[in-house]
Amino acid sequence: xxxxxxxxxxxxxxxxxxxxxxxxxxxxxxxxxxxxxxxxxxxxxxxxxxxxxxxxxxxxxxxxxxxxxxxxxxxxxxxxxxxxxxxxxxxxxxxxxxxxxxxxxxxxxxxxxxxxxxxxxxxxxxxxxxxxxxxxxxxxxxxxxxxxxxx
Numbered sequence: 001x002x003x004x005x006x007x008x009x010x011x012x013x014x015x016x017x018x019x020x021x022x023x024x025x026x027x028x029x030x031x032x033x034x035x036x037x038x039x040x041x042x043x044x045x046x047x048x049x050x051x052x053x054x055x056x057x058x059x060x061x062x063x064x065x066x067x068x069x070x071x072x073x074x075x076x077x078x079x080x081x082x083x084x085x086x087x088x089x090x091x092x093x094x095x096x097x098x099x100x101x102x103x104x105x106x107x108x109x110x111x112x113x114x115x116x117x118x119x120x121x122x123x124x125x126x127x128x129x130x131x132x133x134x135x136x137x138x139x140x141x142x143x144x145x146x147x148x149x150x151x
Contacts, residue, residue, distance in 0.1 A: 006030040010064070014038055026051035032064040034088065041072035055080045066112065067091040074118075079104040088112040090136065095119065098142075103128045114138045 004025050010032050017040030022031070042065075051058050060081035066088045074094055078087070079101025085108060094116040102108070103125025109132055118140040126132070 001025070003027050005059070008032045009036065010034040012036055016040075018042065023056040024051070025057065026053075027059050028057055029059050029083075030062045031057070031060065032062070033068070034064045035067040038065065038068040038070060040070065041075075042070065042078070043072065043075050057081050060084055062086045064088040065092070070094060073097075074099050074102075076101045078102060081105075082107070084108055085131075086110040090114040090116065092116055097121075098123055098126070100125045102126065105129060107131055110134045112136045114140065116140050118142055 002025070005027050007025075007028060008030065011034070014033055014036035016038065018033075018038060022028070056077050058081060061083050062085060064086070067090070070092045072094070073096035074089070076099045078099060082105075084105050087105075087108060087110070090112045092115075095118065097120030098113065098118060100123055102111070103123060106129070108129050111129075111132060111134070114136045115138070118137070119142065122137070122142055122144045126135075
């Protein structure tokens with residue numbers, strides 16, 4: 001499965017944690033395990049990479065983990081896949097701030113973070129997402145300071 005580019009298992013009965021070996025799928029572009037019973041955190045994926053770039057999932061364009069039982073903070077490595085276009089992490093139990101590294105995702109056009117327990121402020125770095133056309137962040141504990149650089 002070294003050259004796997006698409007892993008789609010939405011609305012199945014997938015249970016348990018995402019194995020760290022997912023980080024070794026250097027060519028994975030689309031990863032969708034939405035609406036399952038996936039548990040654990042996303043931090044371990046960083047430890048499992050052996051791609052040339054030494055970054056987890058460097059080819060990733062679409063990450064859909066919505067409606068699962070993932071917990072913990074959003075990891076900083078989410079800002080590393082330089083080709084990421086869509087990121088959907090809503091309806092989970094994520095907590096903590098939105099990582100500043102998300103501001104590095106220059107190709108990101110869709111960002112779903114709603115229905116979590118995220119807190120803190122909407123970061124100025126999100127204003128650097130020039131391709132962003134859709135942001136959904138409702139039902140969190142976020143505060144926003146209207147700053148010209150965000151808009």
